[in-house]
Amino acid sequence: MAQIKTDDTIKVHYTGTLADGTVFDTSRQRDPLEFTVGGGQLIKGFDEAVLGLNVGESTRVTIPAEEAYGPHREEMVLEVELSQFPEGLNPQPGQQLETETADGHPLSIRVVAVEGDRVTMDANHPLAGKELTFEIEVVSIA
Structure with missing residues (x-):
């Protein structure tokens, strides 16, 4: 065998x-x-x-x-203003969003928290x- x-x-x-x-x-x-x-x-x-x-x-x-x-990298957790999102997109904790890196590669980001007009997102692999x-x-x- x-x-x-x-x-x-x-x-x-x-x-x-x-x-x-x-x-x-x-x-x-x-x-x-x-x-x-x-x-x-x-x-x-x-x-x-x-x-x-x-x-x-x-x-x-x-x-x-x-x-x-790999390790969970804190530099891949970011906070952005809600106004940075496209109109009509209402981010919710746990939601997966797709974007692109500066060089055009796809990047999946998970919404961690929404507090007021601030959205915390995590680009680490789950x-x-x-x-x-x-x-x-x-x-x-x-």
């Missing part, structure tokens, strides 16, 4: 949880995740966790924040600063 190695295209089912056991993502109710191992499509620790596994095997890996989505645990089951190796 072939073991998974770098550059293999594989399919896996996974469930990702936070330190408190909260499930933040799973493929169990949909098609398995297909990716090329070492291709840079996923966080580093996920790629490394499947190396050497065979079809039907499972593993559990805990990935520190630094190897997942999982930044969090340790992630994945249960991974190999479904196929192409």
